[in-house]
């Protein structure tokens with residue numbers, strides 16, 4: 451293979467630039483040219499001009515330790531259409547690109563699989579902060595996101611301590627509670643709520659009241675953004691109305707409402723923080739930078755050796771690869787032991 455492409459797709463994740471740098475270095479080492487495909491699969495569709503352009507190694511080296519993705523990223527809905535996938539495969543071939551490295555989550559991997567089926571060899575690197583892929587211990591960006599959360603929650607716990615009041619902190623992760631769990635365990639947070647485990651507002655209020663009664667008025671509740679999917683039904687609107695707090699019939703439960711209900715049920719002065727995009731925009735941690743380096747190199751070597759339709763992951767701390775279809779078939783196992791430890795101790 452003389453010429454390969456690389457793209458980042460889906461939500462950006464710290465370490466994506468480091469992975470592109472590793473791909474660029476491995477490509478140069480093996481005498482290949484590298485084409486950057488811009489804005490996920492949009493670039494392959496040439497939806498805007500110069501969607502695909504050769505990457506300059508010097509530029510790539512400059513941005514390796516930066517957060518975000520230099521190639522830009524996007525969620526390209528057009529690419530879900532089979533005729534658009536064929537067009538993308540044709541455009542990639544017309545550019546002389548013989549293999550593509552896709553850095554993204556499971557949706558992006560399905561896109562890579564579609565390109566493989568159309569004769570474009572692809573390799574996937576799992577780039578998402580959510581850690582929601584079943585086949586790998588860690589996805590690229592997850593460790594950095596957890597580090598962001600830990601830093602932020604430590605700061606929040608400091609002010610909670612000063613005021614003797616609880617904090618409710620919402621973190622990202624879509625349908626996966628891994629960020630919440632590791633961030634909670636990593637900061638000593640007393641309550642963690644995730645989409646994987648059914649929970650109820652009264653149970654959380656009871657635990658919080660017990661902690662307060664035992665002399666801990668400044669507990670931290672870490673809640674994953676997707677956790678309301680596993681919340682047991684509860685008439686929280688009536689609780690708010692009984693306390694003369696405003697709520698509309700069509701309001702949906704959210705972390706802000708949840709905190710207000712906790713205040714009503716426990717009498718505490720809990721405050722809400724929604725961490726949001728600071729979790730994605732952090733410089734990659736050492737762990738993510740290492741993973742990016744090894745994964746980028748492995749991806750190029752696989753293509754060079756004529757192996758494709760694979761994704762890269764980490765198992766027992768070592769970087770490995772397996773076929774895309776196997777990577778997508780399992781359901782992620784949640785670490786229930788750690789969850790119980792956080793919520794019971």
Ligand code: ADP
Pocket residue numbers: 459460461490491524525526527529530554555556557558559560561562564578
């Ligand atoms: P992630 O890769 O982080 O899971 P998305 O689910 O948003 O993010 O997927 C990223 C992109 O991958 C989508 O915008 C689309 O371009 C492509 N994609 C997602 N699902 C498929 C699919 N089933 N077939 C082909 N391409 C897909």
Ligand code: F6P
Pocket residue numbers: 461578579580622623624675730
């Ligand atoms: O998949 C990464 C992620 O940050 C999720 O944790 C979050 O739910 C989502 O992306 C946010 O997406 P957007 O960037 O479209 O707001």
